[in-house]
Amino acid sequence: MKIDDKFFMKLAINEAWKYQFLTYPNPSVGCVVVKGDSEILSIEAHKEVGKAHAEVNALKEAFLKYHPNDVLKTLSNSFEIHEYLIKHHNDFFNDCTIYVTLEPCNHVGKTPSCANLLKQLKPKRVVIAHKDMNNQAKDGQKTLEEASIECEVGCMKKEAYDLLYPFLKWNSGTFIFYKMAQTLNGTIDGGKISSNQTLAYVHTLRDRIDLLVIGGNTVRTDRPTLDARYVVGTAPEVLIYSQKTIFDTQIPLFKIPNRKVTISDDLFKLLDYKFVMIEGGYTLLEKLKEKIDFLILLVTPKIRNGLNAQNIIDMDFEIIHENFIGKEKIIYLRRKVK
Amino acid sequence: MKIDDKFFMKLAINEAWKYQFLTYPNPSVGCVVVKGDSEILSIEAHKEVGKAHAEVNALKEAFLKYHPNDVLKTLSNSFEIHEYLIKHHNDFFNDCTIYVTLEPCNHVGKTPSCANLLKQLKPKRVVIAHKDMNNQAKDGQKTLEEASIECEVGCMKKEAYDLLYPFLKWNSGTFIFYKMAQTLNGTIDGGKISSNQTLAYVHTLRDRIDLLVIGGNTVRTDRPTLDARYVVGTAPEVLIYSQKTIFDTQIPLFKIPNRKVTISDDLFKLLDYKFVMIEGGYTLLEKLKEKIDFLILLVTPKIRNGLNAQNIIDMDFEIIHENFIGKEKIIYLRRKVK
Numbered sequence: 001m002k003i004d005d006k007f008f009m010k011l012a013i014n015e016a017w018k019y020q021f022l023t024y025p026n027p028s029v030g031c032v033v034v035k036g037d038s039e040i041l042s043i044e045a046h047k048e049v050g051k052a053h054a055e056v057n058a059l060k061e062a063f064l065k066y067h068p069n070d071v072l073k074t075l076s077n078s079f080e081i082h083e084y085l086i087k088h089h090n091d092f093f094n095d096c097t098i099y100v101t102l103e104p105c106n107h108v109g110k111t112p113s114c115a116n117l118l119k120q121l122k123p124k125r126v127v128i129a130h131k132d133m134n135n136q137a138k139d140g141q142k143t144l145e146e147a148s149i150e151c152e153v154g155c156m157k158k159e160a161y162d163l164l165y166p167f168l169k170w171n172s173g174t175f176i177f178y179k180m181a182q183t184l185n186g187t188i189d190g191g192k193i194s195s196n197q198t199l200a201y202v203h204t205l206r207d208r209i210d211l212l213v214i215g216g217n218t219v220r221t222d223r224p225t226l227d228a229r230y231v232v233g234t235a236p237e238v239l240i241y242s243q244k245t246i247f248d249t250q251i252p253l254f255k256i257p258n259r260k261v262t263i264s265d266d267l268f269k270l271l272d273y274k275f276v277m278i279e280g281g282y283t284l285l286e287k288l289k290e291k292i293d294f295l296i297l298l299v300t301p302k303i304r305n306g307l308n309a310q311n312i313i314d315m316d317f318e319i320i321h322e323n324f325i326g327k328e329k330i331i332y333l334r335r336k337v338k
Numbered sequence: 339m340k341i342d343d344k345f346f347m348k349l350a351i352n353e354a355w356k357y358q359f360l361t362y363p364n365p366s367v368g369c370v371v372v373k374g375d376s377e378i379l380s381i382e383a384h385k386e387v388g389k390a391h392a393e394v395n396a397l398k399e400a401f402l403k404y405h406p407n408d409v410l411k412t413l414s415n416s417f418e419i420h421e422y423l424i425k426h427h428n429d430f431f432n433d434c435t436i437y438v439t440l441e442p443c444n445h446v447g448k449t450p451s452c453a454n455l456l457k458q459l460k461p462k463r464v465v466i467a468h469k470d471m472n473n474q475a476k477d478g479q480k481t482l483e484e485a486s487i488e489c490e491v492g493c494m495k496k497e498a499y500d501l502l503y504p505f506l507k508w509n510s511g512t513f514i515f516y517k518m519a520q521t522l523n524g525t526i527d528g529g530k531i532s533s534n535q536t537l538a539y540v541h542t543l544r545d546r547i548d549l550l551v552i553g554g555n556t557v558r559t560d561r562p563t564l565d566a567r568y569v570v571g572t573a574p575e576v577l578i579y580s581q582k583t584i585f586d587t588q589i590p591l592f593k594i595p596n597r598k599v600t601i602s603d604d605l606f607k608l609l610d611y612k613f614v615m616i617e618g619g620y621t622l623l624e625k626l627k628e629k630i631d632f633l634i635l636l637v638t639p640k641i642r643n644g645l646n647a648q649n650i651i652d653m654d655f656e657i658i659h660e661n662f663i664g665k666e667k668i669i670y671l672r673r674k675v676k
Contacts, residue, residue: 184633303620313643317641
């Protein structure tokens with residue numbers, strides 16, 4: 001296997017995927033710091049809005065690798081880490097290459113500018129997978145090149161675009177994903193399918209999204225709560241997709257304080273939100289199949305006798321990433337537009 | 339993310355999985371060479387029986403990383419590489435850690451002993467994920483420790499055991515895997531499911547196995563050839579699992595020269611072979627569900643209307659690895675014994 005720029009960038013991309021969706025409204029970004037030719041110092045990602053960017057996490061861990069008991073260890077605020085590194089780097093990064101999946105940000109927002117930090121730390125080279133198209137944040141590369149830091153753009157661009165895709169969509173309109181849990185052979189009925197760990201992940205997603213869409217029949221049959229209690233998160237706003245507007249108000253989802261629930265069969269409403277999750281089976285997928293960006297498949301490693309062949313759907317996807325959630329699998333699929 | 343022994347061992351394990359089954363009758367083994375604390379020099383695997391072991395490939399690539407135009411580049415024979423490295427290493431490996439998924443072999447077979455090679459190169463440390471239980475090859479660790487090379491055994495042992503599992507089975511009896519191609523929603527009918535790249539992989543497997551088992555109804559309906567023509571490989575011996583012994587002899591599989599075909603409903607025959615692949619759908623799986631070690635699922639990223647709910651199977655698995663074959667997915671599942 002070749003140990004080259006692509007190898008290191010892939011490590012950064014894989015690390016970023018661990019936090020896909022969880023950084024909303026920020027993009028998911030990964031960063032790897034390599035000293036000399038191939039000494040890996042750190043592999044980090046941006047984890048949550050308001051928290052340190054991927055570059056900051058990676059530069060901090062890289063510095064600590066050589067200075068394990070440095071006071072830097074105690075800092076977690078981005079402004080403090082920036083300030084500390086600028087003051088104490090002592091040319092440590094001069095022989096380092098920084099691999100980052102997205103062009104370092106060029107502006108001061110909730111956290112300071114990564115391009116400015118890198119400019120002062122003067123690494124040997126910055127390899128960027130994908131340009132930042134955001135008007136506020138862009139031109140990090142320009143800032144670096146003006147400081148005579150060698151930049152390379154486009155390494156693993158396709159994979160970085162896949163990673164960035166949800167951000168590009170919610171940043172310019174609406175990103176809609178369909179979440180479905182199933183067995184290996186595609187059965188989705190018959191009680192609990194996912195493990196508690198996977199359910200906790202779903203609750204984390206519910207905590208992040210702007211809107212949860214669910215079918216009226218599922219609400220009537222399953223009587224769900226649709227909150228984020230497993231992670232002590234915020235219950236999302238709910239749109240029940242239904243023509244009939246009458247529901248038993250004793251269904252738990254109606255009982256969550258301060259949560260808005262709309263009952264409607266108008267799917268245009270989805271476009272009023274930036275980050276939308278749909279929970280359902282194949283019937284609802286059939287209705288929404290032209291609307292979704294991603295299908296997120298949670299697969300439990302079991303074969304079960306069950307119903308799943310009623311669907312009359314033909315849909316093509318591209319697998320853009322897959323990962324484990326404990327002993328189960330999560331597959332990220334982008335809908336192919338025919 | 340922590341850059342530690344586990345991180346490097348995982349790279350070795352993942353590299354080895356790329357060649358799972360293809361090394362038969364040898365085990366699938368991976369090796370990573372790290373200089374100093376975290377400078378990755380090489381990530382390699384054993385690729386085919388008779389060819390260089392993982393350690394030899396990794397040591398060669400590591401040496402070439404610092405000596406890119408060395409004559410070593412031109413060598414591919416294991417004995418020559420061993421001899422060359424022993425003669426020219428010039429203490430290059432003294433500050434290196436070698437991560438290997440299986441204890442280095444201690445005997446001279448088709449290739450020379452890896453433990454002996456390492457003993458002479460004197461790396462700082464050898465980290466071994468899993469002991470070698472093979473009577474001929476074992477005790478590599480002992481050889482290394484007698485040469486005062488620090489050894490650590492058991493790093494990622496569970497993952498290394500999963501990787502080694504097919505070898506342990508075929509080495510002591512029979513390893514049986516069930517290969518199935520399906521869509522995301524589990525449909526398996528309706529013409530061609532897999533891409534040409536995935537089909538070529540299946541043909542490579544057919545070239546390696548001792549016996550291919552297929553159901554009588556599939557033979558009658560699909561009239562398959564069951565050879566390895568996509569990779570110009572050897573067509574495997576075939577067992578048609580059927581109570582009725584009369585078949586149309588014009589079916590292509592019967593026309594392959596020098597290939598043995600047996601028609602039988604006696605599944606005990608499978609135990610006369612070491613490495614057995616079963617190709618079929620859920621009906622045959624139901625019959626064989628207590629016999630198989632692995633389910634190898636080839637998944638195409640499509641949802642299709644089709645039949646797949648006739649099965650009445652309840653089976654539990656552990657996902658032990660997953661990978662891409664081009665744009666499709668391969669999932670390695672080990673059957674859970676209840």
